[in-house]
Amino acid sequence: MGFEFKYIVESIPALIEGAKLTWYITIIGITGGMVLGTVAGLLRLTGTRAVGGESYGFWRVLGVVGQKLAIMYIELIRGTPIIVQAMFIYFALPMLIEVSTGIKGVRFNALTAAIITIIINAGAYMAEIVRGAVESVNKGLIEAGMAMGISRLQLIANIIGPIAFKRAIPPLGNQFIISLKDTSLFIVIGVGELTRQGQEIMASNFRALEIWTAVAVCYLIMTSALALMLKFVEKRMQII
Amino acid sequence: MSGVIEFRDVGKSFGKVEVLHDIDLAIEQKEVVVIVGPSGSGKSTLLRCINGLEIITSGELIVNGICLPRQRRQIREIRKEVGMVFQLFYLFPHMTALDNVAFGPRKVRGASRSEAKAIADDLLEKVGLSDRSSHYPAELSGGQQQRVAIARAMAVKPKIMLFDEPTSALDPELREEVLNVMTAVAREGITMVVVTHEMSFASKAGSRLLFMDDGRIAEDGDPEALLRSPSSDRLKDFLKHVGY
Ligand SMILES: Nc1ncnc2c1ncn2[C@@H]1O[C@H](COP(=O)(O)OP(=O)(O)O)[C@@H](O)[C@H]1O
Ligand SMILES: [Mg+2]
Numbered sequence: 379m380g381f382e383f384k385y386i387v388e389s390i391p392a393l394i395e396g397a398k399l400t401w402y403i404t405i406i407g408i409t410g411g412m413v414l415g416t417v418a419g420l421l422r423l424t425g426t427r428a429v430g431g432e433s434y435g436f437w438r439v440l441g442v443v444g445q446k447l448a449i450m451y452i453e454l455i456r457g458t459p460i461i462v463q464a465m466f467i468y469f470a471l472p473m474l475i476e477v478s479t480g481i482k483g484v485r486f487n488a489l490t491a492a493i494i495t496i497i498i499n500a501g502a503y504m505a506e507i508v509r510g511a512v513e514s515v516n517k518g519l520i521e522a523g524m525a526m527g528i529s530r531l532q533l534i535a536n537i538i539g540p541i542a543f544k545r546a547i548p549p550l551g552n553q554f555i556i557s558l559k560d561t562s563l564f565i566v567i568g569v570g571e572l573t574r575q576g577q578e579i580m581a582s583n584f585r586a587l588e589i590w591t592a593v594a595v596c597y598l599i600m601t602s603a604l605a606l607m608l609k610f611v612e613k614r615m616q617i618i
Numbered sequence: 619m620s621g622v623i624e625f626r627d628v629g630k631s632f633g634k635v636e637v638l639h640d641i642d643l644a645i646e647q648k649e650v651v652v653i654v655g656p657s658g659s660g661k662s663t664l665l666r667c668i669n670g671l672e673i674i675t676s677g678e679l680i681v682n683g684i685c686l687p688r689q690r691r692q693i694r695e696i697r698k699e700v701g702m703v704f705q706l707f708y709l710f711p712h713m714t715a716l717d718n719v720a721f722g723p724r725k726v727r728g729a730s731r732s733e734a735k736a737i738a739d740d741l742l743e744k745v746g747l748s749d750r751s752s753h754y755p756a757e758l759s760g761g762q763q764q765r766v767a768i769a770r771a772m773a774v775k776p777k778i779m780l781f782d783e784p785t786s787a788l789d790p791e792l793r794e795e796v797l798n799v800m801t802a803v804a805r806e807g808i809t810m811v812v813v814t815h816e817m818s819f820a821s822k823a824g825s826r827l828l829f830m831d832d833g834r835i836a837e838d839g840d841p842e843a844l845l846r847s848p849s850s851d852r853l854k855d856f857l858k859h860v861g862y
Contacts, residue, residue, distance in 0.1 A: 434691045522708035522767075525669055526774060527697030528725050536725065540712045615712075 385588040389579045396575030397596045403489070403571060404558040404600070407496025411557065412550070414497060415504025420534065421448040422509050427517060429538065430530040448505065455502030461563050464495040468567045492564040492571075500557045507553065511546035512538055544615045551608040555601045562597075572596055621645045622778065622809055623668055628677035630663055637663050639833045641677070645826075647777075650810045652820040652841060655830030656856060661813040664830070665780050668811065669700040682777060698726055701771030705783040707763040709755035715742060715766045716751040722774035734773075741769035745799050761792030765799050772803065779803060781812040817862040821845055829853050
């Protein structure tokens with residue numbers, strides 16, 4: 379019973395289906411995670427010169443409340459395993475909603491729960507990446523922008539953002555790859571992603587060597603694709 | 619009447635340490651005020667209070683009709699009328715020289731892309747850098763970067779220009795080109811407040827000289843007169859120290 383390629387060839391269609399789902403969860407997850415992470419990361423810096431100094435009135439209240447929420451969110455997610463987060467969102471959240479609001483039957487399907495988990499999980503780590511990158515922007519540049527009389531949003535969009543983004547690309551790329559690999563954990567909530575497909579084929583033909591080799595190669599191809607995409611973006615931003 | 623910049627019994631503390639004491643100072647339109655003084659005497663802090671990069675902690679500061687700290691929510695209105703040039707230039711590294719200069723007109727004055735480009739082209743020509751407009755800051759010498767920085771600040775059409783040691787980070791042979799541009803700005807009749815150790819600029823372009831010492835304005839007068847016959851020993855020492 380040596381290494382037989384025919385088992386790999388046989389498994390390819392199912393593995394491709396799984397890989398598609400893995401890729402889908404990952405892309406939506408990290409895109410959502412970037413949005414959430416950017417907001418949470420910026421909120422963490424509320425009131426500091428890194429994001430243009432203090433604000434007043436309504437915006438100040440919003441900022442301070444947002445900052446507290448952001449800190450709680452980041453610490454909560456970083457302090458718990460992703461598999462527990464997935465379980466919580468899939469199994470526990472419907473019960474929590476029922477107990478607290480009386481609304482019954484709110485339930486995400488497994489795929490939605492998986493995507494939400496990646497968004498929330500990656501968002502917390504990306505928030506810290508964004509915060510670090512924004513804090514690393516030279517204060518003099520930020521003051522030069524402030525001194526021109528532009529608004530905070532203009533400052534963030536035109537000066538802090540582009541400079542910080544360039545710095546954030548390598549750690550973001552790292553997080554993209556971690557998130558992609560984390561999707562394999564969704565086997566526990568029954569999402570038919572790549573690892574799950576591998577597991578099912580394995581259970582029917584017991585060709586562990588061939589199947590797990592093929593699964594590993596599929597992951598490698600996808601992580602390499604992510605890395606290449608980031609290299610491309612980084613190249614395009616070389617001038618900064 | 620009152621000046622375009624007016625300090626009324628202003629104090630500024632960082633935490634418990636007060637670094638500006640009892641500043642009373644009125645600057646009129648079109649004055650070119652040169653501030654000199656030893657390192658740590660509060661020159662930068664005074665300048666940065668004018669455009670609200672630092673907020674004063676006592677007294678009142680009126681800039682272009684807006685009173686700080688009371689109307690600090692309107693700080694952007696002050697900043698739109700006050701340009702600033704920094705010792706280390708701080709050009710936006712991800713924009714070309716042209717885009718750096720066009721940035722203010724576009725974002726602050728709402729000019730169209732082509733209007734902003736026209737303003738930027740014109741200013742880059744004035745500072746002698748038309749041929750460098752598509753260069754990024756990292757591709758320019760310090761003197762060129764500082765001239766772009768002056769153009770960037772001027773592009774917003776400010777009423778007041780602040781300069782914080784604009785030539786101190788430059789090699790001596792690059793200072794002249796920056797000082798020439800500053801002298802040209804002074805001739806345009808813009809109110810200027812300039813922290814510098816370039817006494818030649820003070821006497822040539824300055825209309826008023828302030829000597830700061832230990833958080834206070836120790837001398838205030840005509841540049842020529844003060845430099846020719848410094849009235850206090852502290853100023854005499856200081857001038858000797860900077861080799862004047
Ligand atoms: N952000 C700050 N926090 C605390 N102390 C400061 C800060 N900025 C300046 N200072 C202090 O204020 C004093 C005046 O500084 P500064 O205005 O930079 O002087 P100058 O420009 O004349 O060299 C110095 O003692 C300096 O250490
Ligand atoms: Mg200084």
